[in-house]
Amino acid sequence: MTLSDAKHHPVLNRPLDCFAIMLLAAGALFAFTRYASFMDSYEQVILLAVTLIFATLAWKWRGLRNLFVGVAVLALSGISLYHADLARAEQNFFLKYFLASQTAIGWMCALFVFATFAYWLGLLAKSEFAEKTGSALTWAAVLMGATGMCVRWYESYLIGADIGHIPISNLYEVFVLFCLITALLYLHYEKRYATRKLGAFVLLVIAAAVGFTLWYSFTREAQEIQPLVPALQSYWMKIHVPANFIGYGAFSLAAMVGVAWLLAARGTLASRLPPLVVMEDLMYKAIAIGFAFFTLATILGALWAAEAWGTYWQWDPKETWALIVWLNYAAWLHLRLTKGLRGAVLAWWAVIGLLVTTFAFLGVNMFLSGLHSYGTL
């Protein structure tokens, strides 16, 4: 093979991507050789699957590739600064003000709020620069948030070897996860549809989630890492929860696009927003992604319940509300195929869907009791 061949080779002409994926593989290999004995076989499969999924995503989406590298660098720096001593979070400057989990998540919160303002400025003042700033801030927020989560994972093991666990087990942690996933989904569509106009709307839900997270940790000390109750000690958690939150994130995104659609259809901001057909299409894409993952998540939940509680379905409030959300979006998808129904009804339905989703996600924990009440308020 000659050099000019290499230039046109679909793999070799992307040296940076190749390099990033090699780094990823090296990281996975390191984790495997070092920690395989602490994982059960399911967890080993999950590690492999996650590596493959991340590699595919990084290959397809350059922004995500850079994010992965950035998170790896920051999280590993944070971890190495700890010298396996929790108290260093107070002593080391970089840990205390940048990389310790709470601080990093704090940065995430702040950056999301700034991004929201930037997008709105961009939308109202028709300033492309402000919009680009919004995107950059959103990426930065995701970078800090993901770093915070990784470092938090490590911190949990510093608190106690038996306490350590992946940080997706209580309401505080999943709220951060929600922000990250919703932001990434949004960034994906931003690139796919080549428009930054909807950031102003989507970032509003994220900002609301940030607001809740802050309130929750300031008033309830919710950010504290707590050990897992026996029912949660399962590899199922590692796939059930993220799948669920891709669903929640996508549904929220669809709802915010629905809001934008409704405004534009009434003439408000119409000249600044993308055309209605584009928003309709985006709404469908988001709900389709959400529905697929939510279906998967609910099924994974049922499988887990079968193992933890002895039945795959027992009409526990959380389960039931998951079903309600799912039925709601199944109805939406059918509605879209019904002749003569497009536009306003679908947009309204998507917006109301967000209320249903929020109740399933938060309301159930606040108002109803049941087996799932791990993160109560």
Next chain:
Amino acid sequence: MSRTPAAFSRRLYELLSSMRFAVSLLTVLAIASVIGTVLKQNEPYNNYLAQFGQFWFPVFKALGLYAVYHSAWFLLILAFLVTSTSLCIMRQAPGMLKEMRSFRVNAREASLRQFAHHHIAHTALTTVDAAARARDYLATQGYAFRIRARDDAQGRSLLIAGRAGTGNRLGYLFAHSAIVLICIGGLLDGDLPLKAEMLLGAKKAADINLPFNQIGAESRLDTDHWSYRGNLFLPEGKRGNIAVINVDDGGLLQPLPFTVELKRFNVDFYSTGMPKRFASDIVIIDGDKRIERTVEVNKPVEYRGVTLYQASFDDGGSKLKLQPWYFSANPAAKPIDTEVGAATSMDGNKLRAEITGFRAFNVEDMTSPDVSKNTADKNSLAILNRQLGNASPAQRTLKNVGPSFSYKLRNDTGQAREYNNYMLPITQDGRQFFMSGMRESPADDFRYLRIPADTDGKPDTWFALRAEMLSDKDRALIARRFAIAAMHGPDISETMRTRLSLTAERTLQMFAAGGFDSIGTFINGTVPAEEREKAADVFVRVLQGCAWEALQLTRQNQHQKPLDMDSAHADFVRDSINAISDSFRYGAPVWLALDSFDQVQASVLQVTRSPGRNIVYLGCALLVAGVCFMLYVRERRLFVLLKDSGEVLIAYASNRRTLDDEREFSRHRDALTRLFEDDA
């Protein structure tokens, strides 16, 4: 309008299998599901009775609101869903299967020109060359295709009909038949068959608090009953082979095809006192086979089609030795040997003590509020600072406050109150108390009687003080001593002292009648509102003074030295008065102290046989595959009509319209146009 039955069933079929009906059904099902999440399901009927009252309780019961998801109307909605989906599949499947196989090679030129996505190009290539290029292109783009030459009124032409993404239709079939499968599987595992049996009178729910041997055959199921979910209660060291299935307000017995013995039940804790692991070491005894296994949360054990889960745990009949302390004059009663689950009669058969539970330890968060991170510090920088850094929890002071046990005291009218007593004194604000919680109904919180422990860590002093302070015999003496102690000095007249002594006596008398409550009633009845607080203060001081004298009197009677007044003793007196007052509302003439215990744990295993599970799982797999195919595979058709005249008609369509079609069509159009122009 036709009214024949055939036309009617035709219209019904069309309605049930229509999309609008599907949307309505999904919505109705969602709304119906909400009800059961708002109202707690499957609680004992008594709770509902208390919540809704005599009138509404039977109404809601008839509506099935206490078990919505098993009620006839909910099942009817599900039945509609299954029927409607099945009919929909029946209606769509033939057409879809035909579509999946068809290439539509007979598409007419006129109809292709009607496509929203079509384009007319020209080529100088021969039809054969152009067709070869078009074929290669379609193949590289993942299209299957058929070629048809035709010769009609419009002249000779060649149609290349491409097709991709047939998986979409397959997805529809998968996902929708999955719904039917899941519902059927769920039905098999649900309690519908059992309910049917009970409705037909074959089986009847029994009171499961009875010993099993008193439960008759009409409440027992066959060993090989095909589907069930019951609980197996196993104390350590015991074995069992009968599970209890809860139905309505009672239960049915399910004999198992094998016997299970519990060797040991293990609970591990985190350093925070939170439980870390629940595990039962069991032996499965099947004929002469003995199989040792461990059942753990998230790690069930399956044997002969029956799955055993760690469901919960309980007391398995711990042996307790209790010391009754009667509030009446004669506290010295004989100790009682009993065990959890047993009942003893007391107080000359006027009371029955039913021991309901025992806990060997109780970990409590003893963090004082100012040690916790959540301080009153309102400085915003300080608040922010606390949010920085790592996410480790604030240092908490956790303490095991020792064993506790709970019991019900039932009086001769059958009324019962619940109690929860700690074995050891518990330190609060630096003082030690024996804590005994009381509540009238399970819906309430426990209210605690806090009996102050004396310097030996015993309740004796308080009991003696209580008897002394409330005794009719010594009341005048105590009051007198108090008056002397309170008023001495040359300028105090005897009349003043006597007045005080009489006031003290009256106060004691009122206190003996009902504690602070009766004094409060007195104050409210006689003192004007503005002065009540002051009056109450005076009464409390009188009481404290009298209690001090009463305490000294008990010591004198026991030939002990008088005490010196210091802050510890003052606290003791104050706490004692509070406890004496609370003892009037304790609802029992006796406090039970735990002397010693021998713990026996029990594990509750859930035993399940669910033959429908595999059907449901198959349905789930089909559902995921189906949804992915439906949403991510689009059926697309690309037609290239090459006419001998050199005109080329490119037409594109998909069965789901999205913006992707726009993109895909332009791509194909441009690529094909280029191919046909190119003469190389």
